[in-house]
Amino acid sequence: MSRIVVLGSSSGMPDSTRACSSILIETNNNSYLIDVGEGCASSIIRHNIDPEKIGQVFVTHTHSDHSMGIFMLVQMMHLLKRKKNLDIYLPEEALFWFENMFDAVYLFQDNLSFGFELKPINIDFVYQDEDLILKAFPNQHLLSNEDFIKEQSLTNKMESYCFLIEIDGKRIVYSGDIAGIEDIESQSEGVDFLLCESTHIKVEELVELASRKKVKSTILTHIHDSMDKDKTSIVMMGKKHAYKNIVFAYDGLCIDIK
Numbered sequence: 001m002s003r004i005v006v007l008g009s010s011s012g013m014p015d016s017t018r019a020c021s022s023i024l025i026e027t028n029n030n031s032y033l034i035d036v037g038e039g040c041a042s043s044i045i046r047h048n049i050d051p052e053k054i055g056q057v058f059v060t061h062t063h064s065d066h067s068m069g070i071f072m073l074v075q076m077m078h079l080l081k082r083k084k085n086l087d088i089y090l091p092e093e094a095l096f097w098f099e100n101m102f103d104a105v106y107l108f109q110d111n112l113s114f115g116f117e118l119k120p121i122n123i124d125f126v127y128q129d130e131d132l133i134l135k136a137f138p139n140q141h142l143l144s145n146e147d148f149i150k151e152q153s154l155t156n157k158m159e160s161y162c163f164l165i166e167i168d169g170k171r172i173v174y175s176g177d178i179a180g181i182e183d184i185e186s187q188s189e190g191v192d193f194l195l196c197e198s199t200h201i202k203v204e205e206l207v208e209l210a211s212r213k214k215v216k217s218t219i220l221t222h223i224h225d226s227m228d229k230d231k232t233s234i235v236m237m238g239k240k241h242a243y244k245n246i247v248f249a250y251d252g253l254c255i256d257i258k
């Protein structure tokens with residue numbers, strides 16, 4: 001049976017018990033890593049995940065808590081003498097910078113035990129193989145940087161994506177980071193699993209949306225310390241909106257896709 005494993009459930013603030021954002025989707029044949037935040041490689045070891053099985057990495061946006069684990073992941077795979085190729089899908093704007101960063105940290109592509117390739121995610125992105133379909137849809141998370149980027153004449157394109165994943169006849173929405181629940185509104189209708197960040201949204205609006213859209217299971221992740229202390233009020237929100245199926249993610253949480 002396929003499953004989701006939460007490898008990193010913290011917000012952008014490092015946490016003593018949580019790695020930064022990362023989830024694994026594991027099928028019989030393959031594993032897919034969705035976001036690869038700082039601490040991801042350690043978390044893979046801590047939770048007895050087989051790194052050899054990971055064939056693809058998908059990054060929603062380049063904030064460090066979603067992307068900076070990629071270098072240690074590749075280093076770990078090289079030290080484990082991996083042979084299988086790895087495909088790393090990143091927002092298109094990031095390819096140039098990450099290619100150079102691999103050289104900066106001495107992970108030269110032609111000098112590793114395995115090949116890896118950086119590939120673009122853009123607005124029409126669809127990945128498909130025999131086990132899974134993953135579609136990207138854009139969100140507004142990085143748009144708050146717009147004025148600064150213009151003022152400074154920077155080249156950043158503020159690309160940030162949510163993912164809709166279809167596997168074993170089930171649908172999963174992974175929010176990445178968003179600007180508000182409007183960013184996931186149109187894709188959430190009746191989904192089986194909604195893995196939603198809880199730092200940049202109003203959680204009550206998410207609970208209301210999950211109830212209204214008949215989401216089967218909502219998994220709150222990207223959890224800030226203050227929320228850890230406030231679980232009771234979220235349970236109360238669930239009661240108010242007649243919605244019970246809220247799970248608080250933690251590192252190592254496994255969810256069967258059934």
Ligand SMILES: [Zn+2]
Nearest residue numbers: 012063065177
């Ligand atoms: Zn984040």
Ligand SMILES: [Zn+2]
Nearest residue numbers: 061063141177
């Ligand atoms: Zn972010």
